[in-house]
Amino acid sequence: MSQLLDGFALVAQFDVLVAIFASAVYGLVIGSLPGLSATMATALLVPVTFYLSPIAAVATIITSSAMAIFSGDIPGCLLRIPGTPASAAYTDEAYAMTRKGQAEMALGIGLWFSAIGGIVGTLSLMIMAPTLAEVALNFSSFEYFWLALLGLMCATLVARSSPVKAIAAMLLGLLFACIGMENPAGAPRFTFGMTDLLGGIEPLPALVGVFAVSQVMRALAEAEPPPIPRRKFGSILAGQWTMTKRYPKPMMRGNVVGIIIGVLPGAGADMAAWVSYAMSKRFSREPEKFGTGHPEGLVESGAANNASLASGWVPALLFGIPGDTITAIAIGVLYMKGLNPGPTLFTERADSMYALYIIFILANIIMIPLGLIMIRLAATVLRVPRSAIMPVILMLCAVGAFATGNNLFAVTLVGFFGVVGYVMERNGYPVAALVLGIVMGSMVEQSFVTSLIKSDNSLLPFFDRPISAVLSVITIGALLWPVGAWLVRRMRRPSAA
Template sequence: MDTLIASFQMIASVEVIVVIALSSLYGLTIGCIPGLSATMATALLVPITFYLSPVAAVAAIISASAMAIFSGDIPGTLLRIPGTPASAAYTGEAYAFTKRGEPEVALGAALWFSALGGIFGTFALMLIAPALAELALQFSSYEYFWLGCLGLLCATLVSSGSKPKAMAALMLGLLVSCVGMENAAGTPRFTFGSIALLSGIDVIAALVGVFAVAEVMRAMSAPPAPVMPRRKFGSILAGQWALTRRYKRQMMRGNVIGVMIGALPGAGSDMAAWVSYAISARFSKTPQKFGTGHPEGLVEAGSANNASLAAGWIPSLLFGIPGDTITAIAIGVLYMKGLNPGPTLFTQNAASMYAIYWVFIIANIIMIPLGIMMIRGTTYILQVPRWAIMSAVLLCCAVGVYAVTNSMASVLIAAGFGVVGYALDRYGYSVAAFVLGIVMGPMVEENFVTSLIKSGGSITPFFDRPAAAVLAILTLAGLFGPLLFRLAGGMRRRSTAH
């Protein structure tokens, strides 16, 4: 009870309340603008969190990301241009409502079910994470090494597109994480004589470059969005309770799918939305209505994307393994604020953990009134010239990364990684896998070296501890299983041919 009271006092401070309000408005605005993603909104906030208290810093990221995921549905519904990748799964469905003069139905469903999904994901985080923390307290460096490997492998297995390209992007990220002297031997690696690289690649600068700068490059190379015609909207939430009762099974299924996918390292809300929308169409009694302005898919996918956002914090808070690109950024902020991810976070900083839960709940509740305001003000936001928006974003990137390190090297690193992020996305390589390699590389290396030092160079303890053995089997099965299945299938086909 004392912990609960202490957590409530943390979020009841003026600083945290103001941060939640401003971050929410910021996230709604960024998500609403085509070409600017929720991840980019989070990356731009990182330099500002440097000056905030730990709870306020985390509150800024949670509020902005939750609002941006929903807000991406607005241009998708009105212009058929998804504001964020999570909105792309059902953009055609939502736009069909606008074509027949009912945008309020689609926008209301996006808002209402995103809020409900976010609250469901928060309760899943509250129930699952502490239970897993008790198990994780028994882990040593051997288990954390295999857990890190399994997380990296999941990032490639669940990524859309070519799996070899995802693996190549992951390896490139791991290579970047090796730069500098942060290793057991204390010798410079890949610094090429540069003093600025001795401390390694600044993760914040790299993330801002990969997400924010690369987004600017993509947006400026894309054709301009159509001008949003001025229009008045009717009641935004009218009929949403009727939809909730009619599609309660789909809503629950979307929530559960969102939590399951969100807890997978590297998956994220965009994959949750795609999978849940596809499942909704597959099991619908009226699949022929999908694509014509049918609310069933919107209910399930809208529930899934925000539920996955909260669930993505489960592996992040427990093991320091990012559930998605947003929590990859959040992990850097947690370390910067002394809230080191791990099972001890739930015992040594229990009040801070409860405060994070409170922030999730508050952010999803205030999403409804703020979302209605944003929908009604959309006409003005979507008419801002693209060059003005992108110039402001680029300026924020430069000022932000310089403020963190007080070094021009960080600005150059952000610019360089912007080009890398743009090139990876342009040629079909997984940006998420690349980022996870950068973030998790030091964790995997540190636990591997620590384990070898403890065992005197023997690899036996990596396999003879029960938990380590299970994680090793899962990792190796995930790595070699697809290859073995492919070889077995080829042998079967050859034998059948003969």
């Protein structure tokens, strides 16, 4: 109890409270701008942490990342342009609710369930850190291969169009993921002699291009859509308690999925959002409503986003293993401030650990009032003429792309993927599956090749390890599910006749 009180005392210091508030506002703004991710928001804060106390420095990383993950939902909902990669999984669903005049409900769901997910994820960090970390340490390249492959199968589960087109789009994403020399052989592939392609295709320019630039192109080519029903933005949180009681299972499932995926090194909120949205559609009683503005998928994936963010700190704090890119940055800050990750951190610096738990909970609590203000400010976008907002979006895309690598080639990539996204959508191919292939492609290849090297080209370890065997059954089941459903329908049709 004394260590908990010491933790409260550390957080209650003036510089820590100022750092929490300032980084919260900063994270909300950065996350809501297309092309600027939560990872970038935290990376840009690192120079600032040099001048802060240890607790204040870590507080800026925790708070800004939590806020950015949530606020990435705002442009996705209002403009169909995800602010962060974690928002891409359910952008179409949220935008469909906006077109139905339910923008405030969609944004309220994102805000409310992100806060709940963050708090649940923090409780898991406090209670189950050693156990979860032990499970994560049992994951080798064999398990990561099946996990990444399961993530790719989400392309067929979340697609509203033909599964064949979804798989084709995913395979195109995998092809783009092969570009560069960041492969097990270290050999340049599909670079065509261009040095700019040696580093491969970053997911962020592809994401911005296929969602944002293609949206601008559609605005140029197509007539103005029917106006979104004009209505005053009332209480954004109105009805969220009803949603909580209506969808308790999706909410808890999203929390659990987010916690489990977050604790796995290299997974993070992006994969948690994709997997949880796909699971929501698979287990829903109304799967046909997904893609038409159905809140159930937003509830589950919104809860998973921030739950994975907190649980991603488990391997980071216990073993110095980053759960995602954000915790990789955080580990550097921890070492710089003398809070060296490891089991002794929980015994020798227990007050600092309690302070981190308190900061996580505090960040998710203040997310609600600050998020409400941000949503109300962003809602004015709905009343701006399209001819005025599209050039601003295009400029933000260019600035965000340039900021990712400080080179103009990233801006060119954004334009290229804008054309690709426009052509794909005109022909009914889901661009979300393309992005998923780019994000997961390198993980699938690296895990598969590494596993074959370790097993001397034997495939048996992919199936005889306990966790790997379970994941393989789930993945193969997800792959064969559409075929099985088609066969069942074919068998029932003659009997019905």
